[in-house]
Amino acid sequence: MKRDEFSGFFGVLVATVGSAVGLGNLWRFPYLVGQNGGAAFILIYLAFVLIICMPIIVSEFIIGRRTQANTVKAFQILAPGTPWSLVGVMGVIAALAILAFYTVVGGWTFDYLVRSVMYIFSKPDVTSLEQQFTQMVTSPVRPIVWTVLFMGVNAFIVMCGIKKGIEKYSRIMMPVLFLMVLILVARSLTLEGASAGLQFLFKPDFSKINTKVVLAALGQAFFSLSLGMGCLITYGSYIPKNENLNKLAFTTGISDTLFAVLAGLAIMPAVFAFGVSPEEGPGLVFIVLPRIFAQIPLGNVFAVLFFAILLIAAITSVISLMEVVTAYVTERFKMKRKVAVALISVFVTVCASFSSLSQGVLAHVKIFGKSIFDFFDHLSANILLPLGGFFIVIFMGWYLKKEVVYDEYTNKGTLKGTLFSMSYFILRYVAPVAIAAVFLDLILR
Numbered sequence: 320m321k322r323d324e325f326s327g328f329f330g331v332l333v334a335t336v337g338s339a340v341g342l343g344n345l346w347r348f349p350y351l352v353g354q355n356g357g358a359a360f361i362l363i364y365l366a367f368v369l370i371i372c373m374p375i376i377v378s379e380f381i382i383g384r385r386t387q388a389n390t391v392k393a394f395q396i397l398a399p400g401t402p403w404s405l406v407g408v409m410g411v412i413a414a415l416a417i418l419a420f421y422t423v424v425g426g427w428t429f430d431y432l433v434r435s436v437m438y439i440f441s442k443p444d445v446t447s448l449e450q451q452f453t454q455m456v457t458s459p460v461r462p463i464v465w466t467v468l469f470m471g472v473n474a475f476i477v478m479c480g481i482k483k484g485i486e487k488y489s490r491i492m493m494p495v496l497f498l499m500v501l502i503l504v505a506r507s508l509t510l511e512g513a514s515a516g517l518q519f520l521f522k523p524d525f526s527k528i529n530t531k532v533v534l535a536a537l538g539q540a541f542f543s544l545s546l547g548m549g550c551l552i553t554y555g556s557y558i559p560k561n562e563n564l565n566k567l568a569f570t571t572g573i574s575d576t577l578f579a580v581l582a583g584l585a586i587m588p589a590v591f592a593f594g595v596s597p598e599e600g601p602g603l604v605f606i607v608l609p610r611i612f613a614q615i616p617l618g619n620v621f622a623v624l625f626f627a628i629l630l631i632a633a634i635t636s637v638i639s640l641m642e643v644v645t646a647y648v649t650e651r652f653k654m655k656r657k658v659a660v661a662l663i664s665v666f667v668t669v670c671a672s673f674s675s676l677s678q679g680v681l682a683h684v685k686i687f688g689k690s691i692f693d694f695f696d697h698l699s700a701n702i703l704l705p706l707g708g709f710f711i712v713i714f715m716g717w718y719l720k721k722e723v724v725y726d727e728y729t730n731k732g733t734l735k736g737t738l739f740s741m742s743y744f745i746l747r748y749v750a751p752v753a754i755a756a757v758f759l760d761l762i763l764r
């Protein structure tokens with residue numbers, strides 16, 4: 320049977336942008352911008368995306384498309400009989416670790432969407448909003464029920480396959496997402512006092528730059544672009560041979576960044592207009608925003624819109640993480656897709672339940688001094704991703720033959736103007752050093 324694949328440029332694009340755009344853009348990016356001094360952080364972030372990350376996106380696409388296999392097998396094919404396939408195995412583990420906490424937040428989002436549909440946020444009572452959030456996340460049953468439902472939606476899409484599942488639903492969800500974000504941005508920008516938020520986002524204060532800010536920017540670029548664990552290798556394996564990988568990578572990077580900036584534009588003006596500290600952190604989305612919604616006309620409509628956006632963005636990211644594991648399990652164990660997805664979903668749900676419980680009844684259980692939820696977060700974002708990214712650039716720049724890289728990069732020499740030499744130089748020298756710096760900083764901190 321022919322291996323499933325995306326139907327063309329737009330199909331690949333909505334899927335990869337869907338993977339990239341997620342809670343990382345809508346929640347993590349604005350809050351990091353807030354904590355790291357605003358515009359200056361954004362500029363550094365942009366430089367990293369353009370210079371370091373673009374060539375890595377192409378690298379992952381190349382490894383996948385060349386081999387048309389899951390991340391583990393891809394390394395086995397390109398480097399038979401070597402330990403390189405462990406990078407693929409690490410990717411599968413990273414996918415499961417991310418899923419184990421990301422799906423819990425997906426469950427919260429589901430819960431908040433339903434609450435806003437039911438007009439719960441119409442009373443501007445700040446303490447009750449905080450209590451509501453704490454009560455919800457610490458409750459032993461409620462968030463797990465929502466996480467199970469959230470997983471169900473994702474499992475359904477992944478079961479339907481690449482073209483008829485992931486691509487089909489991304490084609491519907493991504494344009495809707497984009498339109499909804501624009502509406503929210505328009506609302507936020509027209510609030511009285513919005514300009515303080517704009518200044519914060521676009522007027523750089525270079526005195527705020529230090530190594531911590533630089534490193535946070537690179538870490539965020541990796542997380543936001545879904546880099547470093549074979550997610551784009553897996554999607555790359557479904558890219559038709561005649562597509563221009565360089566152009567795809569560029570468009571993906573730019574779109575993801577655009578979404579991040581739009582998320583900043585939707586959130587920061589509102590935050591400033593209502594005098595909330597931009598350094599609020601994790602509670603920003605679930606506590607601070609509902610408070611703002613409670614005070615604006617038609618606030619409930621915007622609350623529904625916002626949590627719908629968050630939910631859609633989370634779904635298109637989670638399906639990409641699930642596909643990494645699904646491709647591996649179906650190809651390695653010759654298992655039917657539906658059976659594989661069902662097994663993976665049950666496994667992820669069990670892990671996610673523990674993360675969820677660690678917010679409440681299991682709060683005393685610590686792994687390396689962290690709650691179960693924080694452990695999965697830290698393990699994946701701070702250890703497995705940078706490590707995986709490091710190995711991927713070393714593999715491309717130093718292990719694979721230059722001709723192989725060139726061949727895929729330029730579709731056997733037929734594409735011109737791909738800046739190959741520059742990208743190759745970055746892969747060999749610049750990217751490994753930059754990633755090593757972030758990684759050492761993260762683990763030594």
Ligand code: TRP
Nearest residue numbers: 339341342343344543545550636
């Ligand atoms: N990029 C997504 C976000 O911004 C999260 C995500 C999906 C991810 N797949 C990934 C992160 C793979 C790292 C690796 O929310």
